[in-house]
Structure formats: structure tokens, C-alpha cells
Amino acid sequence: MTKPDVKRRAGRPTADEAEQKRQRLVITALEEFARAGFHAASLRDIAERAEVSSRTLYNHFPDKFALFEACLEYSGRQIQPDIPRLEGDLQRRLTTYAIEMQRQLFDPVHLQIARLIYREGTEFDGLRQIAHTQFERHQVQPVATMLEDEGLPPTTSHHLATQFVAMAFGEWQRRLLFGGGPMSAGEMAGHAALVTSIFLGGIGAAEMNAAG
Incomplete structure (x- = not known):
């Protein structure tokens, strides 16, 4: 006997519809957090702007911290360069990574x-x-993966990746805290090339040579 089609309960969203609402909430919340700050951001306002009910918001995110975490996860995926697309030797890949990360991080919302x-x-x-x-997942780990691909053990790769990222983002952080405006494309390229050269020639040289 053929079973009758099971119809979706009226009013219940499909999985795709639920995901679209969640995505809309995250994007709206990211903009609201950037505009108002964490403390001042209103979950009710975010729900209204995303055109969903407060109940729907809380079904996806139990509190403001959970929503903020989802925002940073979304933001991290947006700014993280596509590692498999980075070509060339390690120096070129690290330089390209640093340039792209700086470019994305100077976006006004970020x-x-x-x-x-x-x-x-x-x-x-x-x-x-x-x-x-999120910093570990989206900024440090991609660099650690590149270093592991060069033969370095995971612990060493993570340690060196943390140092490289700190160096690569140093100028961005300085301008973030003290002003000075975004870096030009030429400034980003020059800074990334210098940082990578110092890193491979000094801080990471001993470990890289040992691995080789």
C-alpha cells in the first residue's frame, strides 16, 4: 500500500526557510552590534529589523552572547581567505594571506x-x-595549517602562526586603536612582504630549517 504524502504542518518553516531567517538575524545583528555596541544593542530591535519574531530569535539564539558568537563566526568566514587558492611557495602564500586579511579587516563593519x-x-x-x-579559528589556524604542510609539528605550527598573525596585524591594530585611516593597497603589500621576510628569516627560520 502506498503511504500518503506527509504534509508539512501549517506555519512551520522548512529547513531552508529556518536557515534563511537565521542568516538574516546574524547579518542584521552584526550591523546592529557594529552600530550600537554590545551592551546597547537590542535583541527586540534586531528581530524587528530582520523581520522575524522575538520567539524565532530565541529559538536560534538563547541569549545575546550566542548571537554575538554567531556574528563573529559569520564575520570570520567572510574575511578568511580561501587557503586552497593561495599559490606559490610559503613566502608568497603567507604574504598573500597577510594582504588579504588586512584588506578584509579594514572593512568598516569589521x-x-x-x-x-x-x-x-x-x-x-x-x-x-x-x-x-574566533581569532584562533579564522586567523591563526589557517597559517598553522600552511606551516604544518611544510612539515612542522602541530604545536610548533600553532605557536609560530600566532606570532606571524600578531606581526601581520600589528599595523592594522595600531590604526584601529590610535587612528590613521585604512592602509592603501601598496602599504598593505609592503607591510605584508616585510613581516613575512622577517618571520621566515628570523622567528620561524630555525624551526623551518629543522623541519626541512
């Missing part, structure tokens, strides 16, 4: 989110924890 974390992270410890997790 700058505002970074300022939010610096400004409100001392008040809300959860913000710093979320930001650190």
Missing part, C-alpha cells in the same frame, strides 16, 4: 566590531572569550 571588543571586552568577559575562539 573595524567597528573590533572596536566593540576592545571597548566592551573588559566589561563582558564572554566577549573576549568568544573573540579569542
Whole structure:
């Protein structure tokens, strides 16, 4: 006997519809956090702007921290370069990675989110924890993967990747905190090339030579 088609309960969204609402909430919240800050951002306003009910928002995100974490995860995926597309030797790949990351991080929304974390992270410890997790996942780990591909062990790769990222983002961080405007394409390229040269010629040289 052929079973009758099971119809979706009226009013219940499909999986695709639910995901679209979640995505809309995240994008709207990212803009609102960037505009108003973490403390001042209103979940009710975010739901209204995303054209969903507050109940739908809480079905996806139990609290503001969970929503902010989803925003940083989304933002991290947007700014992380596509590692398999990076070509050439390690020096060229690291340089390209540093240029692309700087270019994306100077986006106005990303700058505002970074300022939010610096400004409100001392008040809300959860913000710093979320930001650190996303930093490790989207900025440090891709570099660590490149170094592991060169034969370095995971622990060493992670340690060196953390140092490289700190060097690569140093000028971005300085301008974030003290002003000075975004870097030009030429400034980004020059800074990335210099940092990569110093890194491979000094900090990472011993480990790279040992691995080779």
C-alpha cells in the first residue's frame, strides 16, 4: 500500500526557510552590534529589523552572547581567505594571506566590531572569550595549517602562526586603536612582504630549517 504524502504542518518553516531567517538575524545583528555596541544593542530591535519574531530569535539564539558568537563566526568566514587558492611557495602564500586579511579587516563593519571588543571586552568577559575562539579559528589556524604542510609539528605550527598573525596585524591594530585611516593597497603589500621576510628569516627560520 502506498503511504500518503506527509504534509508539512501549517506555519512551520522548512529547513531552508529556518536557515534563511537565521542568516538574516546574524547579518542584521552584526550591523546592529557594529552600530550600537554590545551592551546597547537590542535583541527586540534586531528581530524587528530582520523581520522575524522575538520567539524565532530565541529559538536560534538563547541569549545575546550566542548571537554575538554567531556574528563573529559569520564575520570570520567572510574575511578568511580561501587557503586552497593561495599559490606559490610559503613566502608568497603567507604574504598573500597577510594582504588579504588586512584588506578584509579594514572593512568598516569589521573595524567597528573590533572596536566593540576592545571597548566592551573588559566589561563582558564572554566577549573576549568568544573573540579569542574566533581569532584562533579564522586567523591563526589557517597559517598553522600552511606551516604544518611544510612539515612542522602541530604545536610548533600553532605557536609560530600566532606570532606571524600578531606581526601581520600589528599595523592594522595600531590604526584601529590610535587612528590613521585604512592602509592603501601598496602599504598593505609592503607591510605584508616585510613581516613575512622577517618571520621566515628570523622567528620561524630555525624551526623551518629543522623541519626541512
